[in-house]
Amino acid sequence: MCQLLDTSAKGVYTISATPFTDAGDIDWPSADSLVEFYLQCGVQGLTILGMMGEAQKLSDEESTEFTRHFLRRVDGRVPVIVGVSNPGTANLVKLGKIAMDAGACGVMVAPLTGLKTEAQIVTYFADVIAALGEEIPVVYQDYPQSTQADISAQGFLKIVDAHPSVV
Numbered sequence: 001m002c003q004l005l006d007t008s009a010k011g012v013y014t015i016s017a018t019p020f021t022d023a024g025d026i027d028w029p030s031a032d033s034l035v036e037f038y039l040q041c042g043v044q045g046l047t048i049l050g051m052m053g054e055a056q057k058l059s060d061e062e063s064t065e066f067t068r069h070f071l072r073r074v075d076g077r078v079p080v081i082v083g084v085s086n087p088g089t090a091n092l093v094k095l096g097k098i099a100m101d102a103g104a105c106g107v108m109v110a111p112l113t114g115l116k117t118e119a120q121i122v123t124y125f126a127d128v129i130a131a132l133g134e135e136i137p138v139v140y141q142d143y144p145q146s147t148q149a150d151i152s153a154q155g156f157l158k159i160v161d162a163h164p165s166v167v
Helices: 026-041 060-074 089-101 119-133 153-162
Strands: 013-015 045-048 080-083 107-108 136-139
Touching: 013 089, 026 060, 045 060, 045 107, 060 080, 080 089, 089 107, 089 119, 119 136, 119 153
Parallel strands: 013 045, 045 080, 080 107, 107 136
Antiparallel strands: none
């Protein structure tokens, strides 16, 4: 188990790809090779199952299996943040708890597609954090090209100021 992510986290946290075979299955040997490659490059942390990590292509079972496998391979050498974005809050919470129980140092959440105002985004994160629990560190994944959910620096600061678990 690693130390929970907090505001002291510094450095490069690479967002890892999720490798697939030609048949569309998770490529486990390539996942292992990626872990070792990133660590040899000197990253200070890793992030998996984000928007660019192909998380949306995985079933919940595959996400769980990939999370557990990846965390076992990293074996506490660097902190790992696990993307748990999901259109259903209950499922997001379930995936978050699985990730934390497997040794993640925090979870990453993107706003839902369709949130059009900053007030909606701020409320969504308040609801997600309340459901996850304030003890779970949350990283905000800002990728409006995919989510169409734009937030200003002031809007983001509202989330951070209201929720110390957002790091």
